[in-house]
Amino acid sequence: MPGMQVDPPAGGPGQSACCHSLVRTLRDPLTLLLGRSSALDKLFADDDLKAMLPKMDNATEESMGDLSNPMVMRTYYSRLLPWKAMFLWLNQSYVPTRQFTHREFAFTLQNEAYLRYQSFAGADELKQEVLRLNPSRFEIGPMYSGRPKDRKALMKAAFRPMTRELVFDIDMTDYDSVRTCCKDKKMCSRCWKFITVAVKVLDEILRSDFGFRHILWVYSGRRGIHAWISDPAALQMTDEQRSAIVRYIDIVKGYTTMEKRMALHRPLHPTVERAYETCLRSAFANVVLKDQDCWKTDPHQWEQVLGLIPDKENVAELLKKFPASSTAPSIDRFKDLRKAHTRATPKQVERHDQAVQDLQIQYMYPRIDTEVSRKLNHLLKAPFCIHPGTGKVCVPILASQIDSFDPDTVPTVGKLLLELEELSRRGDTAADWGKTSLRPYVELFERHAEAVAKEKAREVKAAKAMSMEF
Numbered sequence: 001m002p003g004m005q006v007d008p009p010a011g012g013p014g015q016s017a018c019c020h021s022l023v024r025t026l027r028d029p030l031t032l033l034l035g036r037s038s039a040l041d042k043l044f045a046d047d048d049l050k051a052m053l054p055k056m057d058n059a060t061e062e063s064m065g066d067l068s069n070p071m072v073m074r075t076y077y078s079r080l081l082p083w084k085a086m087f088l089w090l091n092q093s094y095v096p097t098r099q100f101t102h103r104e105f106a107f108t109l110q111n112e113a114y115l116r117y118q119s120f121a122g123a124d125e126l127k128q129e130v131l132r133l134n135p136s137r138f139e140i141g142p143m144y145s146g147r148p149k150d151r152k153a154l155m156k157a158a159f160r161p162m163t164r165e166l167v168f169d170i171d172m173t174d175y176d177s178v179r180t181c182c183k184d185k186k187m188c189s190r191c192w193k194f195i196t197v198a199v200k201v202l203d204e205i206l207r208s209d210f211g212f213r214h215i216l217w218v219y220s221g222r223r224g225i226h227a228w229i230s231d232p233a234a235l236q237m238t239d240e241q242r243s244a245i246v247r248y249i250d251i252v253k254g255y256t257t258m259e260k261r262m263a264l265h266r267p268l269h270p271t272v273e274r275a276y277e278t279c280l281r282s283a284f285a286n287v288v289l290k291d292q293d294c295w296k297t298d299p300h301q302w303e304q305v306l307g308l309i310p311d312k313e314n315v316a317e318l319l320k321k322f323p324a325s326s327t328a329p330s331i332d333r334f335k336d337l338r339k340a341h342t343r344a345t346p347k348q349v350e351r352h353d354q355a356v357q358d359l360q361i362q363y364m365y366p367r368i369d370t371e372v373s374r375k376l377n378h379l380l381k382a383p384f385c386i387h388p389g390t391g392k393v394c395v396p397i398l399a400s401q402i403d404s405f406d407p408d409t410v411p412t413v414g415k416l417l418l419e420l421e422e423l424s425r426r427g428d429t430a431a432d433w434g435k436t437s438l439r440p441y442v443e444l445f446e447r448h449a450e451a452v453a454k455e456k457a458r459e460v461k462a463a464k465a466m467s468m469e470f
Helices: 019-026 029-034 070-079 083-091 123-133 148-153 192-209 239-249 270-291 299-306 312-321 330-338 346-364 370-374 399-404 413-425 439-469
Strands: 103-108 114-118 137-144 161-163 166-171 215-219 224-229
Touching (some): 070 123, 103 123, 103 148, 114 148, 137 148, 166 192, 166 370, 192 215, 192 239, 270 330, 299 312, 299 330, 312 330, 330 346
Antiparallel strands (some): 103 114, 103 137, 137 161, 215 224
């Protein structure tokens, strides 16, 4: 049944079966789920996996990316996903520690069954289990006080989450009330600009206000982006501390539909003031007024915005000048909107100016999924998974390069397997991510993981030195 949680099938890696037996086995989804085929349990010796590719004539990116073919994901997991870098990033050391061995993993299988509380001794064991189960995706949770797979043998009070990365999730659907080019699950390079602005502002807050350094931004594969913060201080945060950071950042909560005015305190908080001056004001002009042309494209937004302005005499004039049938561009409307009524008192002018500024911030300030960040035990999709709806890889990106990032150029699993197929035709049957368009993303991830591990090593060294002094 979709969504049900089941225990993982038994079995393990061994000697490979022949290719024809493999194809016959993989055509039976029940066999794949329950692991009853000894041939399936013996498929995963690395030497044989290096040669695995979906076999088809006249291969195209679309055919090689057919996620209904079990060999597509299995080949991707075998030859392209950077397991060692994944291990180093989560473990923060080259030698397995509790940070990895006590870490929860969860798998979504091809039939939507959901396996939670999986844990592994190292990268190889995780890889082998992923190859065996062949999930559509997997998620990463916290490090627990005991190994998650042994939780049933532990007292309930003795099994609790201890550490995990501080994570944030920004989803394009939270901008549905203001973007005009797409809705729901659809996204294009135009509305992606809202995410671009959110990343710039949130990254600056996390670095400047909280001092975090090891922030990994990961494109979700369709219409959002995730942030993983691996600093020691972030890992050790309690639920209360995580919630406090969320409250510090989430100033737009409750005001995303533009039906209610977000009235900020004056003077503005330094964080909001900095964001407005360095990013939001110009972004509002470029994204809302020019590119999206929100108030011309969506007359209902124009009416909502006018309802947020306290200068009712000015609002009446603007409604008369720019009725619902008006084709005037948003930038012209904003010029008139900024001007307070000629008969307004100095106090009314001040309130009007503040309302206009609040409006710009309300449109462009980051909108985060607060529940993702509040709790230690929350799970989040792993980097380098494949989005089942788009076939795109969930690739890491740099906040400093977010302006040049185009989601449409992110490699799909079909593109990557087609690249492997072309290499195979030239005689290179053992090629991995290093010879594909995934390479720059993996190299970025490796650099990030190494930096995290070095920080952890310095912390351990300093703790040992301090203990020796006493």
